[in-house]
Amino acid sequence: MRTHTCGELRSSHIGQTVTLVGWVHKRRDHGGLVFVDLRDRYGVTQVALNPQIDESAHELAHKVRAEFVLKIRGKVSARPEGTVNQKLATGEVEIYADEAEIASASKTPPFVIDEDDTPGEAMKLKHRYLEIRRGPLMKRLETRHKVSSVVRNYLDEHGFVEVETPMLTKSTHEGARDYLVPSRTNPGSFFALPQSPQLFKQLLMVAGMDRYYQVVRCFRDEDLRSDRQPEFTQIDIEMSFVDENNVRSICEGMIADIFDKVKGMKINTPFTVMTFAESMRRYGVDRPDTRFGMELADVSELAGQSDFKVFKDAIKKGGAVRAMAAPGCAAYSRKELDDLTGEAIGFGAKGLAWIKVTDEGFVSPITKFFKPETIDGFKQATGAKPGDLMVFVADKERIGFEVLGALRLSLAKRLNLFDGSEYNFVWIVDFPLFEYDEEAKRHVALHHPFTAPVEEDKGLFETEPLKMRARAYDLVLNGMEIGGGSIRIHDRQTQSAMFKALSIGPDEAMEKFGFLLEALEYGAPPHGGIAFGLDRLVAILTGAESIREVIAFPKTQKAVCVLTDAPSGVDAKQLRELGLKRDLS
RNA sequence: GGGGUCGUAGUUCAGCUGGUUAGAACGCCGGCCUGUCACGCCGGAGGUCGCGAGUUCGAAUCUCGUCGACCCCGCCA
Numbered sequence: 001m002r003t004h005t006c007g008e009l010r011s012s013h014i015g016q017t018v019t020l021v022g023w024v025h026k027r028r029d030h031g032g033l034v035f036v037d038l039r040d041r042y043g044v045t046q047v048a049l050n051p052q053i054d055e056s057a058h059e060l061a062h063k064v065r066a067e068f069v070l071k072i073r074g075k076v077s078a079r080p081e082g083t084v085n086q087k088l089a090t091g092e093v094e095i096y097a098d099e100a101e102i103a104s105a106s107k108t109p110p111f112v113i114d115e116d117d118t119p120g121e122a123m124k125l126k127h128r129y130l131e132i133r134r135g136p137l138m139k140r141l142e143t144r145h146k147v148s149s150v151v152r153n154y155l156d157e158h159g160f161v162e163v164e165t166p167m168l169t170k171s172t173h174e175g176a177r178d179y180l181v182p183s184r185t186n187p188g189s190f191f192a193l194p195q196s197p198q199l200f201k202q203l204l205m206v207a208g209m210d211r212y213y214q215v216v217r218c219f220r221d222e223d224l225r226s227d228r229q230p231e232f233t234q235i236d237i238e239m240s241f242v243d244e245n246n247v248r249s250i251c252e253g254m255i256a257d258i259f260d261k262v263k264g265m266k267i268n269t270p271f272t273v274m275t276f277a278e279s280m281r282r283y284g285v286d287r288p289d290t291r292f293g294m295e296l297a298d299v300s301e302l303a304g305q306s307d308f309k310v311f312k313d314a315i316k317k318g319g320a321v322r323a324m325a326a327p328g329c330a331a332y333s334r335k336e337l338d339d340l341t342g343e344a345i346g347f348g349a350k351g352l353a354w355i356k357v358t359d360e361g362f363v364s365p366i367t368k369f370f371k372p373e374t375i376d377g378f379k380q381a382t383g384a385k386p387g388d389l390m391v392f393v394a395d396k397e398r399i400g401f402e403v404l405g406a407l408r409l410s411l412a413k414r415l416n417l418f419d420g421s422e423y424n425f426v427w428i429v430d431f432p433l434f435e436y437d438e439e440a441k442r443h444v445a446l447h448h449p450f451t452a453p454v455e456e457d458k459g460l461f462e463t464e465p466l467k468m469r470a471r472a473y474d475l476v477l478n479g480m481e482i483g484g485g486s487i488r489i490h491d492r493q494t495q496s497a498m499f500k501a502l503s504i505g506p507d508e509a510m511e512k513f514g515f516l517l518e519a520l521e522y523g524a525p526p527h528g529g530i531a532f533g534l535d536r537l538v539a540i541l542t543g544a545e546s547i548r549e550v551i552a553f554p555k556t557q558k559a560v561c562v563l564t565d566a567p568s569g570v571d572a573k574q575l576r577e578l579g580l581k582r583d584l585s
Numbered sequence: 586g587g588g589g590u591c592g593u594a595g596u597u598c599a600g601c602u603g604g605u606u607a608g609a610a611c612g613c614c615g616g617c618c619u620g621u622c623a624c625g626c627c628g629g630a631g632g633u634c635g636c637g638a639g640u641u642c643g644a645a646u647c648u649c650g651u652c653g654a655c656c657c658c659g660c661c662a
Contacts, residue, residue, distance in 0.1 A: 048621090
């Protein structure tokens, strides 16, 4: 149909007769001469429709409108002196049309199809195909394709085999809420869409696949965020006969390959490795953004010696006082300080103590409670310099971390403390194996129930499970978790101990995971793996604010597809066949 | 489940402490135009101010409710 795309003609093509098909991007009608910019995925080419060259083609040019699909035949010609368009890759040439045909007409689009003209979020989703046609989203989808393509090549070269696992699988009721699919052939029973192929990839290890991967869709029925969609894609990896270092180094190679081939950037490997405990202590979070400082300081000891009741009481109750220096914030007004305090309270603090560090000394309503050398100690611990603001949270240790960790990020964003072009990777290791779920009154796995404990901690299952460390690792990029995995349990005994610690009885364990437990008895190799969030990774690579911007057809925050209007009701017959009754009471 | 921002022309938005006929830009329609590329010039159409109730002599504007989009907390092994 076409001889060239709308992005490839150069002065070297001058003289050739070509046929282009594309969308009418812009039309500039001079009455006599008409210019049409023809657009496709590859670019834009200017067509000149001149009555002296072809009367009927020129006639047609008056009839076409924006987004008509136009087929043009004509000669590639050099643009006249002074009319070359530097902004266009094809700007040295234009087509003198001698034949024109409307391949497809178009209604006036609801918004202008132009990369500089951004429609609102609702518009983008409702007319997604037009939003993709507009350009920037198409570019991001191309980048996404490039990433999966690099990943597939890399893993293929390293001996990995992509194996597909079931989308209709078993609900385990652990972790996130499942999307359920009723079974017609087994009325009253349900499949679940996979939250991840976790158990299948472990079975593939038992099967001897040795190195598995899959670029795979996963489903979680939880509330949405800008980085969370109900269906998302994982780069899922599992390997046999490996330890943490083997898995990490394969991943580092893969990430470096992606950055090299997609962004032309060299990434230094191996990545920094930091323990969970250190990350919490220094950054207050388990996914630290290490592009800037503002590290937290434990000033409990100094604070305990003071006469400040808030600090003393918190410590007496077994809590801690943690502090941080906000650079340049000594100039904050009363209102700004109140806002900052309000923000801290929003993050869970009871309040926020602050001390301004100025050239003239310390300024704060609470200086009177401290000896000068104590405040000097605060200054030393936080690294505050004149012009900075020291902020303090006195509370349970966990609250102090959460509040200052969140405040640190919010302040850094406001103060522009990091460079948008920087990419800082860090592995977080030695996660706790369990955490205590106050609501369920039992221990739950921090990672998942198949994560192996650190060997020397195995004796603590019965006594102090909360002290046990997991052989898990998360890859964090600029404060975002882009991947996480672990070395798995590969023996039945440890797996049973694990279930016991999670208060999952033997019967329940057999009912839910019996197939895995049995498999572990047939020579399961030591194995481990990881999964990366493809959507998040591509969002970071393309500078997208939300993963919606790297997904062709995403859902809204209420998990609705406004394009297809899914989910929707179904007719009574469908429900009957499935043995289902609606009850919305 | 909770907190916040937003909802006005096809689109993106402005519209003040309530007050004549609700504006702009782009787009759209008609006319003119042979070197434009954000073409230009002239003219025109286009509004249930998300929806519902209330306050008021009077509501796009204030109040309440509701629906929707987005951001955050909870939730997401």
